[in-house]
Amino acid sequence: MREQAGPLLAEIDRYLKAPLNQDVAARLFENKCGIVKLLSTIDQKHFSAAFIGKIGAGKTSAICKVSDLQYEDSNNEPVEVLKTGAGRTTVCEVAVEYATKYSIKVEPLPEDEVQRVVRNFADFIWAKANKNVADEDEGGNLLSEELTRCIRNMLGLTIEKKKEDGKWRSSDKALEFSMGCQSVAEVNELMFSCLDLESRTETEFWPNLEESKSWQVWLRDNFARINDGKNKVVSIPSRIIIRGPFPLMRGDIVWSIVDTRGIDSYIHREDIRKTLDTEGVFPIICSSFVDAPDADCRSFYELGIQLGLGRRVARDVTLLILDKNESDKVSDIDCDITDLNDRKGIGRSIREEQVVNKISHEYKISPNIITFDSKNDSSSEIWDVLEERRSAYITSKLNELVTLLAASQELLSAEDSKVEAFERDSHTLVSDWRSRADARSPDWAHFGEYIKNVFSATHHRTLAASIDRKGSWYNLNVYEAINQRARSSAVKFCGTEIAELKNSLALLRSKYPEFSNQIDALESKCVTQFDAFSVNVGEIAKEQWIEQVRTFVSIWHSMAAEWGCGAGYKSRVIEHWVVWTESDLSKAIHNALLRRIASAWGRVLAKVQG
Known part of the structure; x- marks a missing residue:
């Protein structure tokens, strides 16, 4: 395709050096940028x-099969390198990448989040010691099972089972640890001190020559130790990367x-x-x-x-x-x-x-x-499907490239008078649509109503973990929820505009069949701009909420205070949230957000007009 694109790009450059029509030059320049970008994508x-x-x-078992991260142990039993149990085993995202040598790289959690994890665990242990609270109770453990396992191992405060009088009994070292403390603050301080983060700074590991001979065993053992918090020089991981000469090429x-x-x-x-x-x-x-x-x-x-x-x-x-x-x-x-x-x-x-x-x-x-x-x-079954998906992706990009090449050729080959008439009608069409669209702007209900529904549908422990972090918890990030809600609203809003614009372009296509590819390119460009607007709306909403809502400390403190106060935790949290959502300040924040979105919509209209 580069062979076909090269001469046409050169012809576009010659036209741009001495343009006969500025509108045509602008379209050709846009087409050129699109062609160059698509060529790069196709070569990816x-x-x-x-x-x-x-x-x-x-899914982890499937990944081990696809990546050849499986082997048989001394008893000829199959072993999966990344699997250390049945579900709820990996403490974070894990990536498998190609490299010539085996290694494990760890991206650690930020220290402030580690402190919060320790504090959550300390709060739970203190409550468990003084209130007889179980993990799943309201007032219990805010951390996931895998994160709890990791922090217990890092602190050496595990639950041990011992057989006494013919019966197995559990002994919680963390509970025993807390009994010598006078307050939950003391438990938290001592636990964080015991963690010794200053010595947990290693982030990359390689097997030695002898270990490389049994690399699967080395990878499994070291991955498990890092994932489970048993490596004394590694902090809590936020991402683990496994590298090696796996069948990924x-x-x-x-x-x-x-x-x-x-x-x-x-x-x-x-x-x-x-x-x-x-x-x-x-x-x-x-x-x-x-x-x-x-x-x-x-x-x-x-x-x-x-x-x-x-x-x-x-x-x-x-x-x-x-x-x-x-x-x-x-x-x-x-x-x-x-x-x-x-x-x-x-x-x-x-x-x-x-x-x-x-x-x-x-x-x-x-x-x-x-x-x-x-x-x-066979792993080839998944690889064949992935290749089909990659091929479909590349084919779609090739089709876009063919359209842009043909569109550029249409503009370069047509008579000047015909091109001028087409450009004039194109601008008129877009201007007419813009004048109608200018009277419309997003006017959406308060996003706090949506968050109330999210709270209602969320497990109480996940909700409490999110509220404890002022809404920023990976498994319930209020600001990401706002991003996606606002973006979804923008997608619906733009859908009407896209349909109207496509109807107008269909009329233009019937009048100028010789410019059909350029009209297709124009339609694709407009859709891309609308898509970008929707993405931008999500980011604007997320930013606004982080700036205005996350920093509104009193609402988060009032909701956090409900944890451990008995049954009905979610109902009490939602009551606080509804009161805040209906407040004048909350409404002012939402109205300010709508104004920012309206301004962004105005910029889209100006860009489409141009």
């Missing part, structure tokens, strides 16, 4: 696959694999939104076989549509149904079929058809589906 050699799914769905393409944090009933996370936003990253949404498509899987498709990414989801996303020896047990299989492989094949076909029908009906997207058994199926 590095891609990622991000595995997303609920806790315990089996497919021809001249280099892949990386990402194991995202398991979805814990809440899909609206920043890392998942960024995965959807980043082209060249191919999401693999995982669902267990029995309930495919599970609730988190459906929520993922819904999120993609809400964010205005329906086309990307349809093109780039793979729905991975993880079969844990279940497909032969589908009830609709004829009982006369006894061959196990036949039953599995039929069972998979039945389940895949059910999933396609459900996703297609609910989200108007035909999903790309593969059913996979991590124990028995």
Whole structure:
């Protein structure tokens, strides 16, 4: 394609040096920029696959199979390098990358978040020692199981089981530790001191020559120690990167694999939104076989549509149904079929058809589906699907490139009078639309109402952890929720404008069929600008809430004070939130946000006009 593009780019440059028409020159310059960008995208050699799914769905096992991070132990039992238990095992996101040598890199949590984790744990232990509170109780542990395990191991305050009088009894070292303290503040201070962060500064590890001979064992042991908080020179990780000469080079393409944090009933996370936003990253949404498509899987498709990414989801996303020896047990299989492989094949076909029908009906997207058994199926099945998705992505970019090349040729080849008439009518069309759109601006209900619903649907422990951090918790980030809500509202708002503009461009296309590719390019440009506006609205809303709401300390303190006050925690929190949402200050913050969004809309109109 570069061979075709090269001469045309040179012709565009010659025209731009001595333009006969400034409007044509402007369009050719835009086309040139688009062509150069698309050529770079088409030549891209590095891609990622991000595995997303609920806790315990089996995505880590699939990743180990795809990355060849499996081996047999001395008893010939299969071992997965990244798997240290059944669900709720990885404390953070894990990436697998290609390198010539094996290593593990750790990106640690910021110190202020480590302090908060320690404080949350200290609060729980103090409450447990003095109020007989369990982990899941209101007033109990705010931390996830994997984070609790990590911090306990780092502090050496684990729960030990001992057999006494023929019965197993648990002994909590953290409880024993707290008994010598006079206050929760003292527990917190001593725990943080014991953590000794000054000595936990190592971030990268390599095997020695002898360890390299059994690199799988070295990777598994060291990954487990880092993930579980048992490495004395490593802080709590926020991301772990496994590097080595894994089978991630497919021809001249280099892949990386990402194991995202398991979805814990809440899909609206920043890392998942960024995965959807980043082209060249191919999401693999995982669902267990029995309930495919599970609730988190459906929520993922819904999120993609809400964010205005329906086309990307349809093109780039793979729905991975993880079969844990279940497909032969589908009830609709004829009982006369006894061959196990036949039953599995039929069972998979039945389940895949059910999933396609459900996703297609609910989200108007035909999903790309593969059913996979991590124990028995070949990793090539997933690699083949990833290559199909990458090929579809590149093909879509090639189609865009062909349109821009043809559009540029149309402008360069047409008679001057015809081009002038086309440009005049194009400007008139856009001006007419702009005058109508200028009278419309976003006027949306207070986003606090949406957050109230989010609070209501969130597990009380996750809600308390978020409130404790003034709304900034990875599994419930209020400001990310606002970003996605505002962006979704903008997507709906722009949908009406796009439909109107497309109708007008259809009339222009019938009048000037010789400029059909340029009209397609103009339509694509407008849609891209609207998409960028929607993304910008999300960022504006998030920024406004961080500046104005996160710093409004009293509302967060009043809600945080409800933790540990008995049953009805969520109801009390929501009461505080509703009162604040209905306050004059809260309404003023929302109205100021709408004014900022209206200004951004005005800039979009001016840009489209230009």
